[in-house]
Amino acid sequence: MRDCDVVVVGAGLAGLTAARELTEAGLEVRVLEARDRVGGRTLSQSVGEHPEDIVELGGQWVGPTQHEVLGLAEDFGIPTYPTHASGKNLFEDGRGQLKRFSGTIPMLQPHVMVDYGQADLRLKRLIKTVDPESPWAGEDAERLDEQSFASWIRRTAKTGTAREALTTAIRAVFSVEPADVSLLHVLFYAAAAGGWDDLLDTEGGAQQDRLAGGTQQLSVRMAEELGDRVELSTPVRSIQTDGESVLVGDLRARRVIVAIPPALAGRIEYDPPLPGMRDQLTQRMPMGTVIKCVAVYEEPFWRDDGLTGQALSLPGPAQVVFDNTPPNGSAGLIAFLEGKDARELASVGVRERREAVLRTFKRLFGERATHPVEYVDKDWSAEPYSRGCYAGVFGPGGWTGYGRWLREPVGRVHWAGTETATRWMGYMDGAIQSGRRAAAEVQTAEGAAVVDAAGAQAAQAARIITG
C-alpha cells in the first residue's frame, strides 16, 4: 500500500490541472491514467519531419474568451495562430448547389433568412434566461427541459432550410442529433460559452485559434511537470472509501478526484456503492458521436481557388469541413462526421469512410481533393476510455432531474471533467476550470478537516486542563 494525499483518476486536462493545483498547494498527488498517454480527448498524430507537422485528432480550437486554456498555453509559452480564414467559405445546399460566402452563415433566400433570423433571435433571448451555475433552478427550467431541441426547431423554424441549418449547427456543436438534447441543455451550453455565436463562430468564437504544435501539448507539459506522479496504463476499476481514506488500486489517499466523463465514471465500482441518484446521473449523460477525418495534401490547393477550405455541406456526410494546415506543417482538410452520419459510418471500415469523405471533398473542392497523400480518422466512440466526443450531453429531463448531482461530492469522492464545468462546458477550457474547482473543493475540505482535527485536539486539551 502506497500513501498519498489525493488520487486523481484521468490525465486529461481536468485531472492534470487538478493535480497541478494540489501539488502547488503542497499536497502529495498521484494521477492514474488508463491509456498509455496523457491528454484525454486531445490527441496529436505526427505526419511529417517537423515537430509541428501534426494532425490533431481531438479538440483543437481555442476561442478568445477561453481564458483558462489561453492562460495555460501562455504558462507554457505555446503560441496561438488563427484558423485559416482568408478567402470564401463554401455552402452546399440540399440539392447539391454550391455557394460561396463569408462569415458563419451563408446568405440564403430572403424568406429563409427571416425565418432563421427569428429562430436565432428567440434562441438568444432564451439563452439569457439560463444561469449556467444551476440551469435546473430557473423559473422555466422544467418547461425548457421537457422538450428536445428537435421539437423546438419544428415549432420555431418554418422553412426546411432553416430547420436543416439549425440541425447542422447542433450536430457541429454537440455531435448528436437535435432529438438527443433538450432545449435546456442547448441553452445552458451557449450560456456557459457566453452566447450562441461564441459556439458557432470562427472569428471571435470557439473556432478562432489553434495552438502551435497542437493542444495535446498542454497535457504533455503538465504531465512533465508532475513527473512520476502521473502513472500511465493504469485503468481504475474500483474505488473504496471509508470515513478516513480512499483506496484506489494500491494507493491510499485522503480524497479522490474522478476526472473522467460521467458516463465512464459510472463504470467504476464504488465501495460503498454510490447513492442511487449519482449513479442514475451517470446513466443519463451519454457521449456525443463524432468521427474526425483528416486528409493530408501536397498543397493547400483550394486556397488557389480563393477558398478558405471551410465548408458547410447539407448532403454530407462530411457536413463540416475546415482547412487544417498548420503554419509549419502539411496541407490538410478536416471533416467531422457527426451524430447520425457518425453512427452510420462507425460501423463500416476506414476505407469506406475515406471514400465517403473524399466524395464530399470532391463536390466541394474538385478532383484534386480525391488524391490525398494521407488519410486518417478517429472514431471516438470506439475508444474504450472516451466512448464518444465531444462531451456528455443531457437529453430532455436530464438537467432538471439530475443536474444537481453533477458536481456534488460523495464523501471523499470529488468530480471533475469538462462535463462539470460552468464556463465552456464541453471544451478544453471547461475541463481546466473543472480541475481547478475540484482542487479547490479538496483543499477546502482538507482545510476543514485540519480545523476539525485542531478543534478536537483543543477540546481534548481543554478537558485535560479542566479535568
Next chain:
Amino acid sequence: MRDCDVVVVGAGLAGLTAARELTEAGLEVRVLEARDRVGGRTLSQSVGEHPEDIVELGGQWVGPTQHEVLGLAEDFGIPTYPTHASGKNLFEDGRGQLKRFSGTIPMLQPHVMVDYGQADLRLKRLIKTVDPESPWAGEDAERLDEQSFASWIRRTAKTGTAREALTTAIRAVFSVEPADVSLLHVLFYAAAAGGWDDLLDTEGGAQQDRLAGGTQQLSVRMAEELGDRVELSTPVRSIQTDGESVLVGDLRARRVIVAIPPALAGRIEYDPPLPGMRDQLTQRMPMGTVIKCVAVYEEPFWRDDGLTGQALSLPGPAQVVFDNTPPNGSAGLIAFLEGKDARELASVGVRERREAVLRTFKRLFGERATHPVEYVDKDWSAEPYSRGCYAGVFGPGGWTGYGRWLREPVGRVHWAGTETATRWMGYMDGAIQSGRRAAAEVQTAEGAAVVDAAGAQAAQAARIITG
C-alpha cells in the same frame, strides 16, 4: 480454467430461462450472478410465519396475455390469484378532493373526460403504427422519436387534469417523468404489451393477477433445477473473447449471454472492446426510478369502508396505491414513489419516506393507515446490480439512433434481459421471452458452427480423396 459451452451473466428471469433452455438442449451452462440470491428485479421478503406471508419488493403482477410468465408458473405448479379489486377505488385530485370510482380511470368533469378521451384515442391510433420488432424502421419513426412524451402531452391534451392524468400514467408504467421518454418509446412499449389499456388496467391488464408465494419463486425454482450450474455472489467484471472462445472469470466457454440491463452491461470490461455503437447504446437506456413502499397492517381495514385499497393520488408522493394482501398473508398496502417523487425521496432516510407515504395513506384511508405493524421499502436505484427499475427506457432519439444494436450479438456475446424483448418489454414476461430468444440464437450459431466444422472436414476428406 473451467470449460463449459455457454456462460450466462445474471440469474434473473432472462438469464435463468436461457440457461434452462440450453441445458435442456444438452449444452453445459454456467450462470454467474453478482448477488447472493437469484431473481433480479423480483424479490420476496418474509413478514410472517406462513411461507406465503411475504411482501414483494419487486415485480409482482402478471396479466392475462403474458403467456411466457403464465406458462412458467404453470410449469412449476404455482397458482395465480386476482389482485384484490372488490369495492371502490379512490382518486385524490390536485386540490385534495377524494372521489370513489370503478375501473382504471376516475370519472372527471365532462370537458376533462372529452380532452382525455381524445388524447387516449390519438395515442391508441399511433400505437397501431409501431412494429415492436423494429420500432426504428417505421415510416414515421424519426418524427415520433424526436419528441419527448411531455411535448406530446402538452400538444395533445388541453386541460391541466388530463395532462396530470397522462403524466401519472407515464410515471406508473415507466417510473420516469414524461420528459424522459420519447413518444416512440411509449408507443413501442404499449405495442409490445398489446395495447395502452393492457399496460394500465388491473382487470384484463398487466396488474390483473399475482402468483401465490410471490414471483421470485419462478427464479428460485429454475435455479433449483439448474443446481450448481448457478454460482451466486460472482459479479462479472470482464469478458474476453477471441475467434474460438469466451473467457469469463475462470470459465472458458464458446459463447456468453449477458442477461442484465444495457446500462449495467456497459459497465463490464470487454476485450476486445465493444464496437462504438453498442457501447453508446448502453449509455442511452437509463433505468427508471422507483421506490416500492409496503405497509403491513393487522387488518385490511379499508375493505370495511367498501374500498379496494387501490388509489390514484395526484398530490402524492404516493401516487399509485394497491391493496397487496395475499390470500394467506398479512394485510398490506403498497405505494410506488416514481420518477420525480422517487428522486426526491431517494436522498432522505427511510423514516422520512415512511412518513411521506403514511401521510398520503392517511388522506386516502384515514387515521388507521398511520399505524402499520411494519413498514419496508426498496429503492431500486440504490441496488448496485439493478441501479433502477422497472426497466431501461429510451429518451428522444434513442430508438431511431441505437435501437438496431439492442439485440445484435457482438461476435460470441449475446444479449438478453427484458429490455431486449419484443413482447411485454420491461415486464417479467419480456425477460422470459428474451431468455428464450437468446438461447435460440446461441443454438443456431452453434449449430452453424457444427455444420461449418463438418463442412471443413468433408472438404478436407474430399481433398485427401481427390488429392
